[in-house]
Amino acid sequence: MITHTCVFRLRHAGGSAEEAAFVAAALELAAIAGVRNLDVVRQTSPKAPYSHCLTMEFATQADYDSYMAHPDHVAFTRDRWDREVTAFMILDYEPLGRQPVPRPRPGAAPVAGRTTTGTSR
Amino acid sequence: MITHTCVFRLRHAGGSAEEAAFVAAALELAAIAGVRNLDVVRQTSPKAPYSHCLTMEFATQADYDSYMAHPDHVAFTRDRWDREVTAFMILDYEPLGRQPVPRPRPGAAPVAGRTTTGTSR
Numbered sequence: 686m687i688t689h690t691c692v693f694r695l696r697h698a699g700g701s702a703e704e705a706a707f708v709a710a711a712l713e714l715a716a717i718a719g720v721r722n723l724d725v726v727r728q729t730s731p732k733a734p735y736s737h738c739l740t741m742e743f744a745t746q747a748d749y750d751s752y753m754a755h756p757d758h759v760a761f762t763r764d765r766w767d768r769e770v771t772a773f774m775i776l777d778y779e780p781l782g783r784q785p786v787p788r789p790r791p792g793a794a795p796v797a798g799r800t801t802t803g804t805s806r
Numbered sequence: 807m808i809t810h811t812c813v814f815r816l817r818h819a820g821g822s823a824e825e826a827a828f829v830a831a832a833l834e835l836a837a838i839a840g841v842r843n844l845d846v847v848r849q850t851s852p853k854a855p856y857s858h859c860l861t862m863e864f865a866t867q868a869d870y871d872s873y874m875a876h877p878d879h880v881a882f883t884r885d886r887w888d889r890e891v892t893a894f895m896i897l898d899y900e901p902l903g904r905q906p907v908p909r910p911r912p913g914a915a916p917v918a919g920r921t922t923t924g925t926s927r
Contacts, residue, residue, distance in 0.1 A: 687850070692897055708902060729808070730898040738899055776813055777851040778859055781829060 686780065687743045689752075692728055692735040693766075693773035699727070699736065703769075710765050711739055717755050719748030734772060807901065808864045810873075813849055813856045814887075814894035820848070820857065824890075831886050832860055838876045840869030855893060 697703035708725045715723035723741040743749040752758055766773075818824035829846045836844035844862040864870040873879055887894075 688847075725902055726809075726899040727902050728897055729900050730896045732896045735897070737902070738897070740899075775851045775853045776849055776856070776859070778847040778861075779850050781846055781848050781858075 687746065687749055688740065688778040689743060689749060690738055690740045690776045690778070691773050692733070692738045692776060693770045694734060694736050696769045696771055707765060707769050708737075710761060714739075714741070714752075714758060714761060717752050717757055719743055719745075719751055735774070808867065808870055809861065809899040810864060810870060811859055811861045811897045811899070812894050813854070813859045813897060814891045815856050816858055817890045817892055828886060828890050829858075831882060835860075835862070835873075835879060835882060838873050838878055840864055840866075840872055856895070 695704060695707060697707065711725050712723065714720060721742040721744070723739075726738050726740065728735045728738050741752075743752065816825060816828060818828065832846050833844065835841060842863040842865070844860075847859050847861065849856045849859050862873075864873065
């Protein structure tokens with residue numbers, strides 16, 4: 686399970702009609718196949734330069750990739766996000782138990798008990 | 807409900823014994839009164855300079871403040887976090903429905919329907 690978050694600073698004031706309209710548009714992304722538990726929340730730590738966070742979950746990396754390429758997501762990014770968000774950072778979370786799989790060194794013997802799937806970061 | 811997160815970069819390699827020891831020490835913070843659903847997860851977006859996230863929930867701001875001041879949290883920060891974490895950012899999340907309450911302007915008449923409690927950020 687992947688928790689995909691975009692923490693961002695919105696151009697509009699908290700409580701404004703413009704904020705509400707942006708949030709409503711973002712919440713419509715929940716209709717894209719594979720998106721689970723989508724929400725927009727307020728970021729309240731004064732130590733970070735962000736006002737909100739868009740968060741959602743994907744069961745698989747394929748669902749994540751499908752969302753990224755979906756026309757509704759692409760349109761939202763172009764028509765709303767790029768115009769109304771002044772700063773953002775993407776943070777993706779996965780359970781710690783799922784260890785990254787080291788990328789095999791060229792010529793190295795296979796390591797017992799490890800598969801060749803997964804990512805090395 | 808406040809979701810308190812610290813996204814951070816750990817000095818140790820993923821999968822190392824040092825990583826496991828740090829995570830085990832962080833998970834012990836769950837014993838502090840008021841801490842709910844504490845977890846350490848992996849941060850996997852290559853677009854952010856962080857490797858992990860410590861996340862927990864508090865029912866109230868008083869629980870949050872109590873955790874921050876708790877001797878076990880202070881000791882963890884001093885003995886582990888400050889030595890083994892090379893970069894971090896605190897991000898706190900609250901439901902969007904809970905609007906920040908504007909700080910009254912000096913001399914302004916009270917605004918009907920608003921209390922004087924809460925924070926203005």
